[in-house]
Amino acid sequence: MSKLEIIDLHVSVDGKEILKGVNLEMNTGEFHVLMGPNGTGKSTLVSTIMGHYKYEVTKGQILLDGKDVLKMSVDERSRKGIFLAMQYPSEIEGVTNADFIKAALHARMAENEKFSLIKYIKSFEQATSQLKMRADLPQRYVNVGFSGGEKKRNEILQMKMLKPKFALLDEIDSGLDVDALRVVGENVNDMKASDFGALIITHYERLLDYLDVDKVHILMQGKIITSGGKELIAKIDQEGYDWVKDEFDLEDEQSRPSGIIGTCAVKESLGEKND
Amino acid sequence: MNNDNKDLENIVGDYKYGFKTDVENVFDTGRGLNEDVVRLISKMKNEPKWMLDIRLKAYNEFCKKKWPSFGPDLSNLNFDEYIYYIKSSKKTESSWDDVPKAIKDTFDKLGIREAEQKYLAGVSTQFESEVVYHNTINELEKKGVLFCDTDTAVKKYPDLVQKYFAKVVPATDNMFASLNTAVWSGGSFIYVPKGVKLDKPLQSYFRINTEQMGQFERTLIIVDDEASVHYVEGCTAPLYSKDSLHAAVVEIYVGKKAYCRYSTIQNWSNNIVNLVTKRTWVDEDGHMEWIDGNIGANINMKYPACILAGSGAKGTTISIAFASSGQLQDTGAKMIHLAPNTTSQIISKSICRSGGKVNYRGMVKHTKKATNAKSHVECDTIILDDLSTSDTIPTNIVENNTSYIEHEATVSKVSEEQLFYLMSRGLTKDQATEMIVMGFIEPFSKELPMEYAVELNQLIKLEMKNSIG
Numbered sequence: 001m002s003k004l005e006i007i008d009l010h011v012s013v014d015g016k017e018i019l020k021g022v023n024l025e026m027n028t029g030e031f032h033v034l035m036g037p038n039g040t041g042k043s044t045l046v047s048t049i050m051g052h053y054k055y056e057v058t059k060g061q062i063l064l065d066g067k068d069v070l071k072m073s074v075d076e077r078s079r080k081g082i083f084l085a086m087q088y089p090s091e092i093e094g095v096t097n098a099d100f101i102k103a104a105l106h107a108r109m110a111e112n113e114k115f116s117l118i119k120y121i122k123s124f125e126q127a128t129s130q131l132k133m134r135a136d137l138p139q140r141y142v143n144v145g146f147s148g149g150e151k152k153r154n155e156i157l158q159m160k161m162l163k164p165k166f167a168l169l170d171e172i173d174s175g176l177d178v179d180a181l182r183v184v185g186e187n188v189n190d191m192k193a194s195d196f197g198a199l200i201i202t203h204y205e206r207l208l209d210y211l212d213v214d215k216v217h218i219l220m221q222g223k224i225i226t227s228g229g230k231e232l233i234a235k236i237d238q239e240g241y242d243w244v245k246d247e248f249d250l251e252d253e254q255s256r257p258s259g260i261i262g263t264c265a266v267k268e269s270l271g272e273k274n275d
Numbered sequence: 276m277n278n279d280n281k282d283l284e285n286i287v288g289d290y291k292y293g294f295k296t297d298v299e300n301v302f303d304t305g306r307g308l309n310e311d312v313v314r315l316i317s318k319m320k321n322e323p324k325w326m327l328d329i330r331l332k333a334y335n336e337f338c339k340k341k342w343p344s345f346g347p348d349l350s351n352l353n354f355d356e357y358i359y360y361i362k363s364s365k366k367t368e369s370s371w372d373d374v375p376k377a378i379k380d381t382f383d384k385l386g387i388r389e390a391e392q393k394y395l396a397g398v399s400t401q402f403e404s405e406v407v408y409h410n411t412i413n414e415l416e417k418k419g420v421l422f423c424d425t426d427t428a429v430k431k432y433p434d435l436v437q438k439y440f441a442k443v444v445p446a447t448d449n450m451f452a453s454l455n456t457a458v459w460s461g462g463s464f465i466y467v468p469k470g471v472k473l474d475k476p477l478q479s480y481f482r483i484n485t486e487q488m489g490q491f492e493r494t495l496i497i498v499d500d501e502a503s504v505h506y507v508e509g510c511t512a513p514l515y516s517k518d519s520l521h522a523a524v525v526e527i528y529v530g531k532k533a534y535c536r537y538s539t540i541q542n543w544s545n546n547i548v549n550l551v552t553k554r555t556w557v558d559e560d561g562h563m564e565w566i567d568g569n570i571g572a573n574i575n576m577k578y579p580a581c582i583l584a585g586s587g588a589k590g591t592t593i594s595i596a597f598a599s600s601g602q603l604q605d606t607g608a609k610m611i612h613l614a615p616n617t618t619s620q621i622i623s624k625s626i627c628r629s630g631g632k633v634n635y636r637g638m639v640k641h642t643k644k645a646t647n648a649k650s651h652v653e654c655d656t657i658i659l660d661d662l663s664t665s666d667t668i669p670t671n672i673v674e675n676n677t678s679y680i681e682h683e684a685t686v687s688k689v690s691e692e693q694l695f696y697l698m699s700r701g702l703t704k705d706q707a708t709e710m711i712v713m714g715f716i717e718p719f720s721k722e723l724p725m726e727y728a729v730e731l732n733q734l735i736k737l738e739m740k741n742s743i744g
Contacts, residue, residue, distance in 0.1 A: 050699050053691055078701040090696035094717030095710055100700070103710060107701035141714070158700060 001194060002028045002065050002081065002165045004049075009060035011041070011048050018044045020222035021060070028165055028197040031211055033233065035202070036219035037241050042201045043087060045219065046168035050084040051077050064166075079108045081165030085155035085172050091143040097154070098124065098138035101161050108162070127160045132183050148175030156184055160191065167191075167198040173207040185210025205237045218244055225250070303361040308354055310334060313457050316360045320460075325437060326429055333446035333456030340450035346605045346636065347574045352548060357520055359458045359491070415473075420504075421466040422477060425493045428464035435466055439497055443526040443556045443582070451522040451550045455491045459524070462492035467502040469530070476505040476538070476724055492523045496537070500530035500558075507724060508539045519546055521572075525553040529561040531585065536564040538723060540731055543571035545601055551577045559585030559614075566722045567594040569606050570734050578636060580609035583617035583645075590619040595719045598631030598663070599738055607637035607668075612645035612678070621652045624716050628659035628739070638670040641678040648678035656686045657715055659708070709739050 004026050011019035018041045026032050034042050048055045049062055051074040062069040064080055072080065092100065101124065106115060121138075128137050131153045143151050152172050159167050169188065173181055188198065189211050202208065208230075216232040217224045220241065225248050226232075235243070244250070302319065304312045313334045317327040342349055415422055421432060428436050446456040465477065498504055521543065529535045535555070543549055549572040555563040565579035581590030592608035604627075610619035625633040635654045656665045671680045689711050697707035713720070713735065720728045 052695055073704075074695060074698040075701050075703050075707075078699055084699055086696070086699075090690070090693045092693060092697070092711065092714050094714030100697075100710070103702055103706065104700040107703070107706065162700065 002197075003063075004082075004166050004197070004199075005061070005063040006045070006049070007061040007063070009045070009048070009062065010058045011044055012056045012058050013044065013054055017058070018055075018222055019048070022219070022222070022224055024199075024217060024224060026166070026197055026199060026215070029192070029194045030197045030214045031192060032197070032199045033202065033208060033211075033213050033216045034199055034219055035216060035233070035236055040220050041222050042219055043170055046084055046170050046199065046201060049077075049168055050074065050082060075107070078104075078162075078164075083159050083162060083164035083167045085152075085159055085167060085169045087170045087174070089143050089151050089155055091141070091146075093141055093144055095142050096139055097142055100142050101158060104158070104162055123161065127157050130160075130183075131157050131187055132180075133157065149177065149180045152176055153180065153184060156187055160187065163196070165195060165197070167196070169198055169200045169202075171201050171203070173202050173204055178206075181207060182210060205233055208233055220244060221250060303358050306356060306358055308334075308357070308359055308458065312359055316458055316460065319360065319362060320426055320429075322429060323433065325433075329441060329446070330457050330459075333441075333453050334458075336446050337450065337453035337457055340453050342450065343576075346576055346634075347603050349548070349550075349574070352520060354454075360460055418471045418473070419468040420471060420473065421464065423464050425462040425464045425495060426460065428495070432464070432466070435497065436464070436495065439495055439526065439528055440493075441526070443528060443554050444524050444552050449552060452524055452552045455493060455522050455524040455552070459491045459493035461490075462494040462523070462525075463496070463506070463508075464494070465496045465498075465504065465506060467498045467504045467533075469499040470501045471499075472503040473505070476507045478507040490519075490521045490523070494523070494525040496525075496527040496535060498527070498529050498533040498535045498561075501532045502530065503534035505536040505538065507727065508537070519548070521547050521549045521551070523551045525551070527553075527555040527563065529555055529557045529563050529588075531559045531561060533558070534562045534564075536566060537579075538566040538727065540568035540723070540727055540734070541571065541575070541577075542734055543575075545571060545573050545599075547572045549575045549577065553577065553579040555579075555581050555590070557581055557583050557585065557588040557590060560587040560589075561585060562589040562591070564591040565594070565608065566719070567592065567606070567608075568719060568723075568731060569594070569596040569604050570731075570738065571602075572604070573601065574603045574605070576605045578607045578609050578638075580611065581619065582611045582613065583619065583648075584613050586614045586616055588614060588617045590617075592620070593622045593719050593722055595624045595626070595716045596633050596635075597735065597738055598625075598627040598633040600629040600631060602631045604631070604633040605636055606633075607635050609638045610640070610650060612639075612641045612648040612650070614644060615646045615648070617645055617648045619648075619650045621650075621654075622718055623652075623654040624719055625654070625656040625665060626659065626712055626715070627656070627663035627665055630662040632664050634666045634668060635684075636668045638672070639680050639682075640670075640672040641674060641680065643674045646675050646677045648675075650678075650680040652680065652682045652684075654684045655715070656684075657712065658686065658688055659712075705739070709736060712739065 006022055006024040009019050009022040010017060022045060036042055044055060048057060049069065057070055064082065069077060102120060105120065109115060124138055128135065133150065133153055143154060146154060152175060155172060172184060176184060185207050192212055200211065213230050215227060216229065217227045218232065225244055304315055310331065313330050314327065317330055423431065441456055444452050446453050467473065496506060527535055527537065541549065553565065557563045563581045567577065567579050569575050569577060579592050583590050590610050594606060594608065596604035596606045598604040607623060608621045610621065612619065619639065621637060623635050625635060627633040633656065637652065639650045639652060641648045652669065654667050658665055665686060667684050669682055671682060673680060689708055693711055694704065694707050697710055698704060702710065713732065720731055723731060
């Protein structure tokens with residue numbers, strides 16, 4: 001079993017603080033769902049765990065089995081078992097999916113380990129058919145000319161091939177039609193095992209119908225406000241997020257003064273409560 | 276990773292193509308060039324008078340010629356420093372067993388026999404200025420294909436040589452064409468008779484093996500009507516400290532409905548100044564393809580050209596240029612449309628790193644008669660760091676109202692987002708960069724025979740790892 005811990009994580013983008021002290025702990029064998037309104041920092045959190053260059057960690061820790069993830073390069077994080085299925089995967093001209101995934105597998109092999117080409121081809125073909133993707137996928141260039149849904153499925157295919165410990169799925173369901181959604185959901189769920197866990201970002205309850213979810217977290221205003229079981233999903237689906245604001249006494253972010261000269265701004269700069 | 280290191284060591288350990296073999300040179304003309312040297316070369320080769328006349332006339336042209344008005348500064352070239360002709364073996368060997376051992380060792384290091392077994396339909400290998408080993412497989416002879424070194428062709432096939440030699444690239448064309456015509460030695464001669472189609476590529480390896488020796492191959496390929504051939508030229512050279520000049524001329528004639536593909540990966544060591552004139556005359560409905568890779572050399576100037584002379588003729592150039600520290604690649608393509616319904620395509624991929632400079636310089640011209648001509652030009656450049664530079668210098672001329680030229684050009688750095696994507700799957704930054712670059716040149720490498728694609732792959736990897744920064 002592996003453990004991923006996020007401790008008091010503060011993250012800024014272009015000098016603007018997005019995450020303001022996130023705490024989260026998950027083990028392999030568990031599926032966690034991260035929910036929250038748009039722009040509250042869900043993608044920021046998973047991108048930061050992967051090590052995206054745009055995000056600056058100003059405070060806090062990320063630990064993988066006690067090891068400091070923030071000290072690792074992006075590729076090292078991947079080799080240690082972290083995987084990010086991206087919302088907008090890159091297109092790589094001239095590089096076939098087969099070569100790409102082969103290189104990624106090579107990168108995580110032990111020095112004396114042998115690469116079995118036959119095994120590789122077989123598992124690639126199997127994953128392709130399980131995800132109901134085009135049979136010529138290995139020869140196609142990485143994400144080039146892929147539809148939105150194909151790109152998402154290709155992310156899941158890579159996840160299946162690379163077998164990470166922790167998968168971070170960033171809105172993997174957007175752009176999928178009903179059938180594709182089921183295929184992706186079932187494939188992700190099939191991976192659930194004592195050595196695999198996932199942190200799933202989604203806006204839709206539908207994907208979660210296919211997943212055996214253990215925990216749900218609600219991220220708002222840069223913090224995890226509350227966590228619970230599957231019942232939270234249904235509640236948000238019916239009522240939205242307003243109840244969270246009320247229940248946890250959150251301020252409305254938009255109503256704060258934005259640099260108006262006067263007493264309010266002065267009060268704010270002095271750290272006084274402004275109402 | 277481990278394997279990669281091993282591969283790298285195999286290449287770098289003894290710079291795979293940078294070894295030098297000690298062979299006693301039988302004869303050379305000494306340093307410098309004058310009319311006597313030209314006469315001596317012709318005499319040593321036992322040439323007919325008509326060829327000597329061509330050489331002398333070209334030498335006079337050369338004396339009158341001025342430096343090119345464009346491109347890299349070549350004023351460092353000192354024509355008095357070079358040796359223009361070296362004879363390393365008295366006669367052209369016809370059997371492998373007769374080839375001297377030291378030369379054989381060089382070939383073994385180049386893996387040429389192995390290559391021959393796998394791919395070659397015929398081999399013509401140039402060691403220094405003289406072709407010492409030349410083998411034509413029976414199949415070729417049966418089809419009436421002539422494949423030999425150009426020196427032999429002068430003696431054996433004088434009618435063909437006289438008809439085509441210095442016609443597509445006349446001695447008056449440019450300074451280095453004049454020089455080559457005056458002192459040329461070696462190179463390949465190919466004649467493919469009417470209607471003969473060769474499915475296997477013909478190949479040749481070239482090698483400079485003496486310091487300060489200029490190499491002036493002259494290649495002449497004639498593809499008769501409705502015939503087809505793929506010729507592969509491989510170039511490797513040892514590493515030396517002083518400048519070495521290489522000025523080759525390649526002339527190709529493509530007949531009616533004929534097809535010719537000429538593939539090169541040129542990998543001169545970084546002290547070579549490479550100034551090549553490559554040109555094809557394409558007749559009605561003929562098709563010429565230049566597949567041109569430029570990796571090595573200190574200064575490289577090369578603009579493979581097609582003269583689309585017959586109606587419906589087609590020209591294609593797919594090229595890459597890779598400039599690293601201390602290198603200037605000034606390469607491109609020329610397409611001259613002289614007839615109606617002619618089409619051309621240029622795809623150029625350039626990469627520069629650690630202070631290298633890579634320029635695309637090209638010309639597409641549609642003359643008045645080239646009605647309904649179409650051209651498509653695509654030049655893309657990746658600049659890998661802030662030390663390196665690139666210029667794109669296209670010239671497009673249309674002299675009629677019915678033809679058109681499309682020109683697209685991009686210059687970019689390796690995208691951070693792409694790097695992140697690949698690294699998030701476990702590839703190191705270097706591996707990810709390499710993968711993006713290999714993908715970038717894929718339109719070129721996919722056109723190469725398998726063996727060459729593998730070699731190119733290794734060379735690029737080496738270039739990427741070798742340089743500082």
